[in-house]
Amino acid sequence: MKGFAMVKIGETGWIEKERPECGPYDAICKPLALAPCTSDVHTVWEGAIGERDNMILGHEGCGEVVEVGAYVKDFKPGDRVMIPAITPDWSSLEAQAGFPMHSGGMLAGWKFSNFKDGMFADFFHINDADGNLAHLPDSIPPEEASMLSDMVPTGFHGVELADVQFGDDVLVIGIGPVGLMAVAAAALRGAARIIAVGSRPICVEAAKFYGATDFINYKDGPISKQVLEMTNGKGADRIVIAGGNVGTMDEAIRALKPGGQIGNINYLGQGDNVCFPRIEWGAGMGHKHIVGGLTPGGRLRIEKLANLVSTGRLDLSKLITHRFQGFEHIEEALMMMKDKPRDMIKPVVTI
Numbered sequence: 001m002k003g004f005a006m007v008k009i010g011e012t013g014w015i016e017k018e019r020p021e022c023g024p025y026d027a028i029c030k031p032l033a034l035a036p037c038t039s040d041v042h043t044v045w046e047g048a049i050g051e052r053d054n055m056i057l058g059h060e061g062c063g064e065v066v067e068v069g070a071y072v073k074d075f076k077p078g079d080r081v082m083i084p085a086i087t088p089d090w091s092s093l094e095a096q097a098g099f100p101m102h103s104g105g106m107l108a109g110w111k112f113s114n115f116k117d118g119m120f121a122d123f124f125h126i127n128d129a130d131g132n133l134a135h136l137p138d139s140i141p142p143e144e145a146s147m148l149s150d151m152v153p154t155g156f157h158g159v160e161l162a163d164v165q166f167g168d169d170v171l172v173i174g175i176g177p178v179g180l181m182a183v184a185a186a187a188l189r190g191a192a193r194i195i196a197v198g199s200r201p202i203c204v205e206a207a208k209f210y211g212a213t214d215f216i217n218y219k220d221g222p223i224s225k226q227v228l229e230m231t232n233g234k235g236a237d238r239i240v241i242a243g244g245n246v247g248t249m250d251e252a253i254r255a256l257k258p259g260g261q262i263g264n265i266n267y268l269g270q271g272d273n274v275c276f277p278r279i280e281w282g283a284g285m286g287h288k289h290i291v292g293g294l295t296p297g298g299r300l301r302i303e304k305l306a307n308l309v310s311t312g313r314l315d316l317s318k319l320i321t322h323r324f325q326g327f328e329h330i331e332e333a334l335m336m337m338k339d340k341p342r343d344m345i346k347p348v349v350t351i
Contacts, residue, residue, distance in 0.1 A: 003056035003121030009047040020125035027129035029063035033142035036334040042269030058120035059085040059112035062145035080136040085150035086297025090131040144316040155181025157295040158240035161263025166190025171236040174243020187211030224254030246271035264292035322347035
């Protein structure tokens with residue numbers, strides 16, 4: 001089969017590989033729609049998870065089942081399916097402890113384009129198919145179903161990690177596609193004020209659509225200073241970090257009120273340490289909570305999020321700004337994510 005791969009750090013290309021084999025609890029799918037992610041950019045061009053040789057990229061997409069293992073109960077060849085970016089081993093002790101994303105080790109529930117070949121191929125493998133596939137409703141186009149792999153569950157998880165409650169003042173740092181979904185989730189959870197940090201006009205307009213009430217351009221000065229001015233010195237109740245770098249946590253701590261909580265879903269691709277200010281953290285006693293986590297993945301979560309789309313509670317069409325037709329455009333779409341033109345939020349390739 002053919003796939004688009006990370007050849008090594010800093011290099012991508014088309015390669016040929018053997019079609020993956022299907023285990024008794026697994027499935028093999030072919031793609032219907034695929035989307036590149038900023039995580040692919042971090043992985044390839046920043047070496048964020050270390051060297052990977054000829055590893056097929058891609059962890060966002062939906063597909064059609066072509067083969068299932070003997071013990072798979074709920075899926076059959078020909079089924080159109082949604083596929084989460086995170087595919088845990090659901091019988092693992094970590095999953096039983098409530099951390100399926102870390103089944104087999106830290107971040108090991110993230111398998112596609114990390115520990116095994118991803119979705120940018122003629123065929124791809126799904127472990128634990130009954131726990132990691134979900135039937136694709138006819139009401140959801142394949143392009144939008146791709147957003148349910150990673151953009152939606154990650155953005156929503158940021159709001160869960162920050163523990164947003166109704167009436168909260170919420171700061172969302174970074175309003176790319178994941179941050180936009182954090183804005184949408186905060187609004188659904190009843191946040192009163194949602195302050196969005198971003199500079200690209202197309203993202204600002206989308207954030208307004210999803211419920212942002214106020215905006216900060218980080219180019220206008222420190223984020224924390226602007227937040228404190230907006231909140232009369234109080235700071236934000238909850239903060240979701242969906243963009244930035246290792247220095248962003250510093251600004252978040254300064255912008256958070258005592259007793260508040262930060263949910264970090266930002267994939268930090270560079271830097272050795274995350275630092276934050278001692279005094280603004282209350283000299284270690286400010287009850288400023290920091291929680292960072294990978295989205296849990298799995299079937300139940302993607303079905304619940306798809307239900308929001310099917311019932312009209314969540315409109316994903318605003319995320320997709322560039323549409324390509326044909327598998328050969330995967331490389332073009334990935335380079336678009338790398339270069340981030342100002343008119344782009346998310347590109348999708350329909351197969």
